[in-house]
Amino acid sequence: MALSLTAEQKNILKIFKIEEQYMIPSYQRPYSWEYDQCYQLYTDLMRSFDNDEDYFIGNIITAKSESNHEYIEVVDGQQRLITLLLFIKVLSVFQQDLKILFQLISKEDWRGNNNVPRIRTEVFETNDGDAFNKVMEFNLIEFENLLRESIDKSGKILEKRINDKFATNALYFYNWLVFFQERKGNLENFTYYLLQKTFLLPIELGGKTQDEANEKALVIFETINNRGMNLEDADIFKAKLFNKAKKIGEETKFIGLWTDFKISSDNLGLKIDDVFRYYSHIIRGRQGITYGEKNLREFFTREDFSPFELNSYEDVLNDLFKILDLIEFLTKSKIEPTQITPWLQVLSLYTNQYPNYAIVNYLYINGVNLTYELVEFLKALLRFVYYQGSTSTVKFEIYNIIKQVSQNQTIGTYLRPDIKPNAFDNTGRLKRGFSLLAYYLQGNEPLSYYVIDRILSKNDRSSLAKDWDDIDFEEVLEDLGNYIVIGNSRKNLPFERKLAFYLDSGSLELKEFIENDFMYSDFYNREVSIKDKLVRFFSE
Numbered sequence: 001m002a003l004s005l006t007a008e009q010k011n012i013l014k015i016f017k018i019e020e021q022y023m024i025p026s027y028q029r030p031y032s033w034e035y036d037q038c039y040q041l042y043t044d045l046m047r048s049f050d051n052d053e054d055y056f057i058g059n060i061i062t063a064k065s066e067s068n069h070e071y072i073e074v075v076d077g078q079q080r081l082i083t084l085l086l087f088i089k090v091l092s093v094f095q096q097d098l099k100i101l102f103q104l105i106s107k108e109d110w111r112g113n114n115n116v117p118r119i120r121t122e123v124f125e126t127n128d129g130d131a132f133n134k135v136m137e138f139n140l141i142e143f144e145n146l147l148r149e150s151i152d153k154s155g156k157i158l159e160k161r162i163n164d165k166f167a168t169n170a171l172y173f174y175n176w177l178v179f180f181q182e183r184k185g186n187l188e189n190f191t192y193y194l195l196q197k198t199f200l201l202p203i204e205l206g207g208k209t210q211d212e213a214n215e216k217a218l219v220i221f222e223t224i225n226n227r228g229m230n231l232e233d234a235d236i237f238k239a240k241l242f243n244k245a246k247k248i249g250e251e252t253k254f255i256g257l258w259t260d261f262k263i264s265s266d267n268l269g270l271k272i273d274d275v276f277r278y279y280s281h282i283i284r285g286r287q288g289i290t291y292g293e294k295n296l297r298e299f300f301t302r303e304d305f306s307p308f309e310l311n312s313y314e315d316v317l318n319d320l321f322k323i324l325d326l327i328e329f330l331t332k333s334k335i336e337p338t339q340i341t342p343w344l345q346v347l348s349l350y351t352n353q354y355p356n357y358a359i360v361n362y363l364y365i366n367g368v369n370l371t372y373e374l375v376e377f378l379k380a381l382l383r384f385v386y387y388q389g390s391t392s393t394v395k396f397e398i399y400n401i402i403k404q405v406s407q408n409q410t411i412g413t414y415l416r417p418d419i420k421p422n423a424f425d426n427t428g429r430l431k432r433g434f435s436l437l438a439y440y441l442q443g444n445e446p447l448s449y450y451v452i453d454r455i456l457s458k459n460d461r462s463s464l465a466k467d468w469d470d471i472d473f474e475e476v477l478e479d480l481g482n483y484i485v486i487g488n489s490r491k492n493l494p495f496e497r498k499l500a501f502y503l504d505s506g507s508l509e510l511k512e513f514i515e516n517d518f519m520y521s522d523f524y525n526r527e528v529s530i531k532d533k534l535v536r537f538f539s540e
Helices: 012-016 035-050 078-094 101-103 130-133 140-150 165-184 189-196 210-224 233-247 249-268 272-287 296-302 313-333 341-348 354-366 372-388 394-406 428-441 458-465 473-477 497-502 506-513 519-538
Strands: 004-007 021-024 055-065 072-076 106-107 115-117 119-121 199-209 451-454 484-487
Touching: 004 394, 012 078, 012 101, 012 189, 012 199, 021 078, 021 428, 035 055, 035 165, 035 189, 055 078, 055 101, 055 165, 055 394, 072 078, 078 101, 078 119, 078 140, 078 165, 101 106, 101 189, 106 140, 106 165, 106 519, 115 130, 119 130, 130 165, 140 165, 165 428, 189 199, 199 210, 233 249, 233 272, 233 296, 233 313, 249 313, 272 296, 272 354, 272 394, 313 341, 313 354, 341 354, 341 372, 341 428, 354 372, 354 394, 372 394, 372 428, 428 451, 428 519, 458 473, 458 497, 484 506, 497 506
Parallel strands: 021 072, 021 119, 055 199
Antiparallel strands: 004 199, 055 072, 106 115, 451 484
């Protein structure tokens, strides 16, 4: 993809005195600059003005199609552009005879005799467009009234009394410029400095269509912007779906659905990108794809089988809501005891997310039914990933499992007939998972809350019986036999208090250890018993 790119440093006058309107696309996040950023900009400008030095604010990245003469899309830099325009707006209410300012903050509409704001925001998650336009129509009296209503006795602006960030930041600039006038008097010299000697670097990407220009601009944005809040894939997906809804006049309906979707994701502690990752695996399974994953943005925007290409926005959101329902079901099932709770809890202690993708895909295909088949699926999945150990390479077989489930095939049992007890000598990062698995293999009931604790710690060595004298104590501390599942944690108690705690815990196993004076032979036998149960689970 050849990039049609232009970049030339321009002063603020040339940035805003153009024929087009700047448009903040729907996928951008709401305007978010606050006091600190505005104050930093203002003080930097004033310092450079006092020293008569040129001031460079930063770059902006825009996209413009060859056929579009009405607007330029802002891919990066909306915070700077909007804040600067708010500042210029405030300067204009103090200098109503300075016509150039009014030419910067608005432009003639191509389709009528009305003027429109120089910047148009289509961000729909908040009412940015209406709020920004309202501030851009303020006059001097309205600023004075807003300041009077929002300021406390000490002269501090109380943001909670103001409706939005646009009005808040404009009011800060207004208040600072009132002080500037009292101190220095004439604003015209500063206005000239701001317009002529303050610079931005606009990087404009072109294309035959707006989508082509946007795609190029996003490539540049992601290449040069490695700090701050980069656009997430979800921002792009939101815009794609919004545009599909817009084409059929259902923008309001979409905004309501997307807002509900975002709230539901937040409540589950999920990023929207996370939900789309689950969605991608469901689609991969449906398509029979078992090779490596592409990045989410490429997967959903460039593939012919993408739901953005094949389905309506409502169908896509229905799928996403279904995924959230499945994840919520799994979350509850880990703490509300059922026959699948033990296996879900152990799988949740695995060291990456790939088993979860397979589980959600299984439920998406087969429905939420607590069946024997679901239990056997979870046990097979557990056998596979835990036998492989803590590694991301499990993903390749997970891809195959997802494909088989999506095509209504039965996956293997992943039994390991030749497994030996020494396979569990070094369980590493999966030690807690193996300990919990062993607990449930003993026939214990599912726990809503549990702690996996060490029975003995380094400080307990001197308190133990004589049969520990010739034992490598450091090695025993890391054995599975030293890990136990209980309802709460002992938290590094001294040995005597630990004994009382264990007696209160209700664990018959711990009580037996105490009555036998913590004999090493008991620990050894426990280790052997745990490994024997694990061997049977993985082999039979």
